[in-house]
Amino acid sequence: MEHTKRLIEQAQQGKPEAKETLIVENSGLVWRVVHRFQGRGVESEDLYQIGNIGLLKCIERFDFSYDVKFSTYAVPMIIGEIQRFLRDDGKIKVSRSLKELAQKAKIVEEKLQYEWNREVTVAELAKELQVDLDILIPALESRRDVESLNAPISADGEGTLEQLIVQKNEEDQLCNHLHLKEVIGNLDEMEKQLIWMRYFKEYTQREVAEVLNISQVQVSRIEKRILLGMRTHMNC
Amino acid sequence: MKYENECVTYFAAKSQNESLTRVLVTSFLATYDPTVSEITDVKTAVSEAVTNAIIHGYEGQDGMVELFCGYAEETIYIEVADKGKGIGDITRAMEPLYTSKPELERSGMGFTIMEAFMEGIMVVSTPNLGTRVSMYKKLSRE
Amino acid sequence: MKYENECVTYFAAKSQNESLTRVLVTSFLATYDPTVSEITDVKTAVSEAVTNAIIHGYEGQDGMVELFCGYAEETIYIEVADKGKGIGDITRAMEPLYTSKPELERSGMGFTIMEAFMEGIMVVSTPNLGTRVSMYKKLSRE
Amino acid sequence: MELKFSKRNQILIVRIQGEIDHHTCEHMRVAVEHNFEKIRGKHMIFEMSGVDFMDSSGIGAMIGRYKVAKCMGGKVVIANPNERVEQIFRMSAMDRIISCYPNLEQAIQHLEGGK
Numbered sequence: 337m338e339h340t341k342r343l344i345e346q347a348q349q350g351k352p353e354a355k356e357t358l359i360v361e362n363s364g365l366v367w368r369v370v371h372r373f374q375g376r377g378v379e380s381e382d383l384y385q386i387g388n389i390g391l392l393k394c395i396e397r398f399d400f401s402y403d404v405k406f407s408t409y410a411v412p413m414i415i416g417e418i419q420r421f422l423r424d425d426g427k428i429k430v431s432r433s434l435k436e437l438a439q440k441a442k443i444v445e446e447k448l449q450y451e452w453n454r455e456v457t458v459a460e461l462a463k464e465l466q467v468d469l470d471i472l473i474p475a476l477e478s479r480r481d482v483e484s485l486n487a488p489i490s491a492d493g494e495g496t497l498e499q500l501i502v503q504k505n506e507e508d509q510l511c512n513h514l515h516l517k518e519v520i521g522n523l524d525e526m527e528k529q530l531i532w533m534r535y536f537k538e539y540t541q542r543e544v545a546e547v548l549n550i551s552q553v554q555v556s557r558i559e560k561r562i563l564l565g566m567r568t569h570m571n572c
Numbered sequence: 573m574k575y576e577n578e579c580v581t582y583f584a585a586k587s588q589n590e591s592l593t594r595v596l597v598t599s600f601l602a603t604y605d606p607t608v609s610e611i612t613d614v615k616t617a618v619s620e621a622v623t624n625a626i627i628h629g630y631e632g633q634d635g636m637v638e639l640f641c642g643y644a645e646e647t648i649y650i651e652v653a654d655k656g657k658g659i660g661d662i663t664r665a666m667e668p669l670y671t672s673k674p675e676l677e678r679s680g681m682g683f684t685i686m687e688a689f690m691e692g693i694m695v696v697s698t699p700n701l702g703t704r705v706s707m708y709k710k711l712s713r714e
Numbered sequence: 715m716k717y718e719n720e721c722v723t724y725f726a727a728k729s730q731n732e733s734l735t736r737v738l739v740t741s742f743l744a745t746y747d748p749t750v751s752e753i754t755d756v757k758t759a760v761s762e763a764v765t766n767a768i769i770h771g772y773e774g775q776d777g778m779v780e781l782f783c784g785y786a787e788e789t790i791y792i793e794v795a796d797k798g799k800g801i802g803d804i805t806r807a808m809e810p811l812y813t814s815k816p817e818l819e820r821s822g823m824g825f826t827i828m829e830a831f832m833e834g835i836m837v838v839s840t841p842n843l844g845t846r847v848s849m850y851k852k853l854s855r856e
Numbered sequence: 857m858e859l860k861f862s863k864r865n866q867i868l869i870v871r872i873q874g875e876i877d878h879h880t881c882e883h884m885r886v887a888v889e890h891n892f893e894k895i896r897g898k899h900m901i902f903e904m905s906g907v908d909f910m911d912s913s914g915i916g917a918m919i920g921r922y923k924v925a926k927c928m929g930g931k932v933v934i935a936n937p938n939e940r941v942e943q944i945f946r947m948s949a950m951d952r953i954i955s956c957y958p959n960l961e962q963a964i965q966h967l968e969g970g971k
């Protein structure tokens with residue numbers, strides 16, 4: 337401590353050798369801080385230089401009345417310096433960077449699958465992309481705007497399960513709301529649209545009038561006519 | 573049961589958390605070097621169970637959903653539980669195409685998909701107390 | 715406190731699960747459109763706290779670690795808790811460069827990093843009962 | 857999820873990119889219907905090459921859109937689903953009422969040649 341104290345005093349009096357010695361002696365400390373900032377897309381060597389700027393500021397400002405060790409004072413200052421540096425270009429939105437990674441991942445996955453002719457594991461994908469799993473996984477979940485290189489679909493069936501379901505699954509069952517389909521099928525385009533908007537989308541007559549560019553009175557009239565027609569149709 | 577690794581998560585029954593559960597399961601599995609298609613199988617099954625908890629269990633009301641992941645002997649164990657409405661007739665609920673909510677554009681395929689993509693599935697449910705779906709799948713190892 | 719969204723996870727105190735916690739936090743936060751640096755900050759702080767729970771709290775023994783994520787009013791709340799050894803002198807533990815395990819090449823910077831990357835941090839610990847680290851950070855909104 | 861809309865005659869073409877789950881379906885439903893209405897469409901094509909994940913919510917949403925198109929005398933077809941998505945389609949036997957085509961051109965051809 338006495339040794340460091342003497343060097344700091346000399347440095348503060350403007351002796352460059354003292355500063356240099358302090359930088360050399362504290363390089364391990366700066367590196368330890370830098371280590372915690374790995375994986376942010378900035379070279380460690382660059383961060384080390386920034387960290388040293390922080391260290392120099394500490395040397396200039398350290399006051400012996402602080403009652404703390406120099407290193408204790410320096411660590412948060414060095415962290416702060418590096419953070420300020422990283423802040424300036426850390427404004428990219430995560431959604432964007434995940435999206436970019438997802439695009440790359442898709443291309444690489446299809447490439448590897450083609451080359452190896454087998455399924456690719458996520459770990460292999462991460463390795464190939466040189467990213468950590470903890471960023472790749474959320475990226476895989478947020479794939480957007482990815483143009484597929486997919487080959488045409490294959491058509492091998494799923495056997496028993498599929499057959500089981502197909503039996504139970506005739507069109508009518510799926511479309512139980514569609515018993516009106518014949519009736520609706522006989523309407524002209526505007527009438528269809530009107531019915532759809534009124535009864536499937538629950539639009540008001542006024543809204544429908546606006547979309548179809550006719551008056552609300554007309555909407556009401558057409559609607560009545562159609563409904564009447566439907567009712568007679570369904571009664572028989 | 574003694575798991576080699578395990579993890580249980582409770583999250584708010586909101587649809588925005590569905591993708592979180594898939595991320596979680598993927599990352600839990602990732603340690604065991606699964607293929608992308610094994611991951612998709614498990615993810616899809618989890619997604620079905622979690623969606624069910626949110627829309628049927630809590631019917632859009634507030635509540636917490638539990639997702640358990642366990643790993644033992646090359647097998648992944650998943651449990652999804654809610655403290656919601658419960659299921660009266662489990663056998664019928666598990667039939668393909670049975671849905672109690674056609675108006676929400678559900679198709680009644682959730683349980684069928686879980687059964688198809690996992691190796692085993694068990695459902696325990698008590699009306700007004702909640703539902704627990706337990707599933708497992710053995711991972712293919714070379 | 716009423717959170718807009720919340721999620722709590724209990725996982726085995728194994729180092730393989732550290733990446734799981736980062737994945738979880740990233741995807742929990744992702745809904746709120748954070749910047750890359752905000753995510754990295756929170757992830758780093760979580761990673762420090764979780765590592766501490768595993769190596770200091772349980773000292774490599776079996777145990778479960780809790781990770782809570784909450785979101786309310788543009789602020790993310792994180793809690794990491796263990797039922798391990800506990801910390802005798804919290805003030806000293808939080809000093810930069812203080813470590814009880816220099817032999818494991820720890821450098822005593824975990825708490826300093828958490829303080830630097832989050833806006834607020836609170837540590838509650840009882841020897842032999844465990845430790846809970848609570849942190850929060852406001853997200854920048856445009 | 858991201859949706860891109862384009863039209864060709866009375867066909868609304870929807871390119872879906874991302875995941876189809878319960879959460880994203882809500883958004884899709886509203887956006888698709890809005891656009892279908894806007895172009896006064898008859899048919900819909902869902903171009904699915906950008907979809908990596910789909911669960912049963914997607915089945916429900918597709919059948920829902922099928923009903924809408926049906927009201928207009930139209931159809932819904934799927935173009936370019938990946939193997940996974942196609943598997944889910946087949947499991948639910950949805951391919952009985954909603955046909956799958958390996959690419960957009962064939963899907964369009966089917967609809968325009970059909971009626």
Ligand SMILES: Nc1ncnc2c1ncn2[C@@H]1O[C@H](COP(=O)(O)OP(=O)(O)OP(=O)(O)O)[C@@H](O)[C@H]1O
Binds near residue numbers: 625626665703
């Ligand atoms: N967690 C749950 N709580 C209460 N009821 C449930 C729960 N999970 C399923 N059910 C009941 O079981 C039925 C079948 O579930 P399943 O997932 O197979 O179909 P679905 O959810 O209705 O439709 P889909 O999953 O295809 O969208 C549901 O309609 C519901 O009535």
Ligand SMILES: Nc1ncnc2c1ncn2[C@@H]1O[C@H](COP(=O)(O)OP(=O)(O)OP(=O)(O)O)[C@@H](O)[C@H]1O
Binds near residue numbers: 768821
């Ligand atoms: N969860 C915990 N349970 C018990 N003791 C803890 C816990 N977290 C921290 N400590 C104590 O606080 C000290 C300081 O923690 P801190 O994270 O700052 O440094 P470290 O873990 O020793 O080193 P580093 O984080 O740089 O690797 C630890 O050495 C340990 O004695």
Ligand SMILES: [Mg+2]
Binds near residue numbers: 623624678681682683
């Ligand atoms: Mg379901």
Ligand SMILES: [Mg+2]
Binds near residue numbers: 766824
């Ligand atoms: Mg530490």
